Amino acid sequence: MSEPVRLSKRMSELGLCSRREADEWIERGWVRVDGAVVSVLGSKVLPHQKVTVERQASAEQARxxxxxxxxxxxxxxxxxxxxxxxxxxxxxxxxxxxxxxxxxxxxxxxxxxxxxxxxxxxxxxxxxxxxxxxxxxxxxxxxxSTVDKEYLVRVQHLRPGRLPDNSLKLLNHGLSLDGKRLLPAKVRWQNDDQLCFVLREGKKRQIRRMCELVGLKVLGLKRVRIGGxxxxxxxxxxxxxxxxxxxx
The missing domain is CATH 3.30.70.580 (Pseudouridine synthase I, catalytic domain, N-terminal subdomain)
Incomplete structure (x- = not known):
């Protein structure tokens, strides 16, 4: 049997709104489960139950x-x-x-x-x-989230010579932060001192820390794209x- 889940979580899973918005709408009486208004926070529903929202909620969201x-x-x-x-x-x-x-x-x-x-x-x-x-x-x-983010990163190599090809491969896949393996990235040279990073995750100061691991110092970082x-x-x-x- 399927386990009941919090109504706010189910609304988020269905893409209706965020959990915070769901709690607001539930309190206002704008949410129905199988046609009946549910206005008690923490209420639970089964996955097969139909969840709908009143027009007021949709209108507020549109604004x-x-x-x-x-x-x-x-x-x-x-x-x-x-x-x-x-x-x-x-x-x-x-x-x-x-x-x-x-x-x-x-x-x-x-x-x-x-x-x-x-x-x-x-x-x-x-x-x-x-x-x-x-x-x-x-x-x-x-x-x-599967939305990627693109960054232009100006770097300085702290070791003699250029960044080895193997280090560039590590930036693309093979590094770990905080004991956890990073997801694959797309990293390439944009010009002689600038890399282009495309990531699908965003750990704290991730790009700077990735660069440090391969002997690069970040001089400047600019995000130029999020998804489309x-x-x-x-x-x-x-x-x-x-x-x-x-x-x-």
Missing amino acids: RVTILVNKPVGYVSGQAEDGYQPAVALVKASTRWTGDRSPNRFQPSQLRSLVPAGRLDIDSVGLLVLTQDGRIAKQLIGED VKLGDLPPGQWRYLREDEKF
């Missing part, structure tokens, strides 16, 4: 925005720390990119519950996703909305 920021050095991805400002502080009417083609109008309410879907170190730059949509957050940083969405011409310190025709 939630996803914002792309070209994060400069010196900003943290999440909450403010050690005196450094969070990247969300860059999101205001005056810093919206003039090339943004989205019909959305900026409103301060869009800053509520706007969270990073994937991090960039304080000394790294490039594409950072801030979203109010739990489905996108799950797609980008969930345990089963590119940084493009978005200037540093500015932002734009994710367009409806763009998919990660």
Whole structure:
């Protein structure tokens, strides 16, 4: 027999919303199981039961925005720390990119519950996703995410001569961090001092630590793509909305 699971978890598995959103909707009475409203947090359902949401939930979800920021050095991805400002502080009417083609109008309410879907170190730059949509957050940083991220990484070889071919192979597959084998990556030379990394995971300071293991020092790191969405011409310190025709 199939075991019952928490309703919020089941809603997340079905791609309806994030668990946090599910709890909000359950409390508001916007969730039905086999046609009956369920408004008690922690309620459980069986996998074969039909879960639906009211139109109010779908309408609220449609109003939630996803914002792309070209994060400069010196900003943290999440909450403010050690005196450094969070990247969300860059999101205001005056810093919206003039090339943004989205019909959305900026409103301060869009800053509520706007969270990073994937991090960039304080000394790294490039594409950072801030979203109010739990489905996108799950797609980008969930345990089963298959969305790849592309980085341009300027490096200095700390040993005599060029980086050996065998070390480049190790960067592609064969390294471990924190006692756990890393997933295969795609790493190639972009030019004489810059590597291109494509990863499907995002351990803390992963690229910098990978480079250290093969005798490379990272001088600069820039994320240029997340799945099907590119940084493009978005200037540093500015932002734009994710367009409806763009998919990660």
